[in-house]
Amino acid sequence: MSNFWNKFNKPILALAPMAGISDSAFRQLCYSFGADVVYTEMTSIDGLYYKGKTTLELLDFNHKKEGKVVLQLFGKRPELIKKAVERVEEAGFDGIDINFGCPAKKVVAHEGGITLLRDLNLAQEIVHATVESASIPVSIKTRISINKKDQTGKITVFDFLDKIKDYNVSALMLHGRTYEQGFSGSIDFDSIKLAKEKFKGVVLGNGGLNTPEDIKEMLDKTGVDGVGLARGLYGKPWLFKQINDYLQNGKYSEFDLEQIKKVALKHAKLLSKSKNDKAFLEIRKHLCWYLKGFPGASDWRAKLVRVENLSDVKKTLKQLS
Numbered sequence: 001m002s003n004f005w006n007k008f009n010k011p012i013l014a015l016a017p018m019a020g021i022s023d024s025a026f027r028q029l030c031y032s033f034g035a036d037v038v039y040t041e042m043t044s045i046d047g048l049y050y051k052g053k054t055t056l057e058l059l060d061f062n063h064k065k066e067g068k069v070v071l072q073l074f075g076k077r078p079e080l081i082k083k084a085v086e087r088v089e090e091a092g093f094d095g096i097d098i099n100f101g102c103p104a105k106k107v108v109a110h111e112g113g114i115t116l117l118r119d120l121n122l123a124q125e126i127v128h129a130t131v132e133s134a135s136i137p138v139s140i141k142t143r144i145s146i147n148k149k150d151q152t153g154k155i156t157v158f159d160f161l162d163k164i165k166d167y168n169v170s171a172l173m174l175h176g177r178t179y180e181q182g183f184s185g186s187i188d189f190d191s192i193k194l195a196k197e198k199f200k201g202v203v204l205g206n207g208g209l210n211t212p213e214d215i216k217e218m219l220d221k222t223g224v225d226g227v228g229l230a231r232g233l234y235g236k237p238w239l240f241k242q243i244n245d246y247l248q249n250g251k252y253s254e255f256d257l258e259q260i261k262k263v264a265l266k267h268a269k270l271l272s273k274s275k276n277d278k279a280f281l282e283i284r285k286h287l288c289w290y291l292k293g294f295p296g297a298s299d300w301r302a303k304l305v306r307v308e309n310l311s312d313v314k315k316t317l318k319q320l321s
């Protein structure tokens with residue numbers, strides 16, 4: 001199997017999977033600003049198996065304009081994986097990731113995502129079934145640890161890695177927080193460093209990466225092969241360019257309002273192309289993020305959350321100065 005993960009220059013810059021955010025339009029923008037690899041939103045194994053309409057929509061992508069694209073699976077029924085993988089491969093994705101990190105209520109309620117680490121035999125079966133079924137590289141994403149249900153200790157990423165050490169897993173994206181931390185609190189650089197030393201594939205550090213300086217800190221402290229960016233990209237897909245500038249030249253520049261308006265409009269156009277009417281509900285949050293921090297942003301927000309179509313977006317952006 002040719003493994004694209006081993007062909008990148010390092011550090012590898014990835015768009016991390018984000019439900020509701022890392023859709024085709026956002027992936028195209030991130031790729032245009034220098035992302036090496038982009039992850040889709042998490043996609044249900046059950047939905048793929050049973051051909052659910054909204055799940056199948058997640059298979060639509062624009063390969064030429066997104067670069068290397070990894071589809072992320074979530075679910076906990078190994079018997080459905082073969083069929084799900086078949087559909088992902090037919091759609092043309094470059095890689096498959098498995099979600100072992102999500103703490104979202106609706107995922108945890110069904111004992112998926114991060115809670116799969118509480119049943120390492122099942123987690124192992126899921127990895128096994130995926131690796132056996134796939135002819136494209138398989139990666140995993142998880143967190144540092146989760147407490148046992150009876151609170152008598154915790155299960156760590158190292159317990160998990162040990163359990164799957166015999167399988168051909170090409171990459172690990174490791175969110176440097178525990179399940180209990182949720183989405184805030186400090187990043188455990190020491191554990192990410194240790195994971196890089198122990199895991200034989202590519203390791204991407206994730207969590208709290210909001211500026212080029214944060215990325216440098218992650219690389220320096222852990223020695224990882226690359227990083228996965230998530231909320232730091234809200235309203236700022238050009239962060240990839242800033243990171244590359246910073247790592248190459250030691251400096252980077254901020255985008256001014258005119259540049260930001262241009263990117264925001266491009267985002268709206270890409271969304272309307274890929275999602276038609278639904279696009280304008282989704283573009284509203286992105287527009288607010290793009291303009292966050294500018295003087296007058298809160299007045300603008302009132303207008304931006306009401307856009308109904310592309311011409312509203314154009315008109316509203318034109319008024320902002």
Ligand SMILES: Cc1cc2nc3c(=O)[nH]c(=O)nc-3n(C[C@H](O)[C@H](O)[C@H](O)COP(=O)(O)O)c2cc1C
Binds near residue numbers: 040072101
């Ligand atoms: C809105 C949102 C949606 C997310 N969706 C997913 C997902 O589908 N799959 C996944 O593995 N992680 C998901 N995550 C977690 C991120 O990929 C990332 O691990 C987390 O946000 C930590 O990085 P950050 O501190 O830089 O945001 C999501 C996070 C956010 C904020």
